[in-house]
Amino acid sequence: MRYLRLLVIFYKNSLLRELEYRVNFLANAFMSVFWLTWGILGVSVFFLHRNRMGDWTFPEVLMVVGLFTFFEGVIEALLRPNVGSVIEQIRDGTLDFVLTKPVNAQFIASLRNLVIWRLVDVIVGMMVILYGLSQLHITPTPAQVVFFIAMLISALVMVYSIWLIMVSLAFWFVRIDNITELFYAFYEAGRYPVTIYRGVVRVLLTFIVPIAFITTFPASALLGRLDMTTASIGFAFALGLFIFSNRFWNFALRYYSSASS
């Protein structure tokens, strides 16, 4: 409860800070629609030549594109700003102020800032998923919706964990800014259903950089195509990644040579 109240305070503070830059809101809203259109046009090029992408029809692929945009919003709104500030704090030694607070350090370090404008992507992404569904003339059963939400939550946990691992790396490598760019480069592969990829690439995108669990499998769940085994692997994977990232963060903290030392 106390943590929830803190989050409310944090985000009210973030919001007030950002209201000063209203042009950013317009620019971000515009760019999120721009990139979404870009993504859909890109997918359309494939469908000019083939009527399926790895067994997925156009509206089905749209749902993957929607999830891609949704998570891009989550990352840009919540993860990137915090990673950025932690890296800065490590460099300047001001992480001391976070560590000495009577609250879990991981909580503050990873959830303190929110760039509210980027939530536009989250909303737009959701709209594309709904549009895809309406094009398919499918109404998912309540069970499928629950399944979808469960997969969505496990995907959120995975994304969060991956970013926490990246932050933790900053304790050793001070110039880590571009590791996050590297994540994006691979995330790019998540615009399309993972079934399109063959062999090693698919294994890599499922189990090493679990992008399949982030953009493809929640869509499969909503379409009623996800089997229980894959879903369970997803949950187990999310939990494992979460525990690992937490351990790794605590381990990395020990290498923090604060400001005075």
Next chain:
Amino acid sequence: MTNVEGRRMNDAGRRTLGAQVLAFSIFRLPGKYAALLRRAMGLILEYRASIVIWMLTGVMPLVMLAVWYALAESGPIAGYSQNDFVAYYLMLTLVRQLTNVWVIWELDYEIRHGDLSVKLLHPINPIHEYIATHLADKVFRLWILVPLALLAWWLFPDLHYDVTPLTLTLWLAALVVAWLLRFLSQYCFGILAFWISQALTLNEMWFAGMLMLGGVVAPLDLFPAPVAQVANYLPFRFMLSFPVEILLGRLSTSDVIVGTLTMLAWLAFFLMLYRWLWSKGIRQFGAFGA
């Protein structure tokens, strides 16, 4: 800032403007460039780990290759077999690595934080310092790319490129111009930071345009004919795709001639745009201090 300093900065602006007239009379530059390059090489080597990571972020063409490769499993797409896609996208990856540009982030930062005024005091137009760092980055990248290219050649012995002394020369020229176009266009967006706060956003849209119509999402022939026809004359094609097309041997002689002329026209356009924007911007910048 005091008035004296302001005036000094204005003088610096004017001096660089003067220097700029001479800047493109390349004869004066080699000596200075050698010095700039030596310094830039040291800088780049210091950040070599970062650069390797940056290189890895350029994998998008390979993602697109994976997709097209799978789609072409059931037969060629618009004349592109699986092998053609491999040849196309490996070359595109190479071209993208060798034409990579990041100057706008430096320029935007230095304009907004005022660091640019220090550079303006140097007896050489700042653009040459940026060019030197970019060149040093390419030298470093070549070290890594040449072995990788040889490895790819060995792994895919069926890759077919149309390699003759003529196409190779044209490829090299198109590669240099592609880099110049990417650099100059990004530089122009960077100069806009003198006036607006969203210069990076505009550049992002330009970049998106290049990914779409510069041949990354798909080879340009795979777009609907009207789109492809327009794209053939847009600058994006000459920022990435054109050197690849030359080596792929799918262009007729007249295509190559028209393409080369269009490419040179865009180069002239961006050179003039840069010089015009820079002279306007530098006055604007001086006005902050005065």
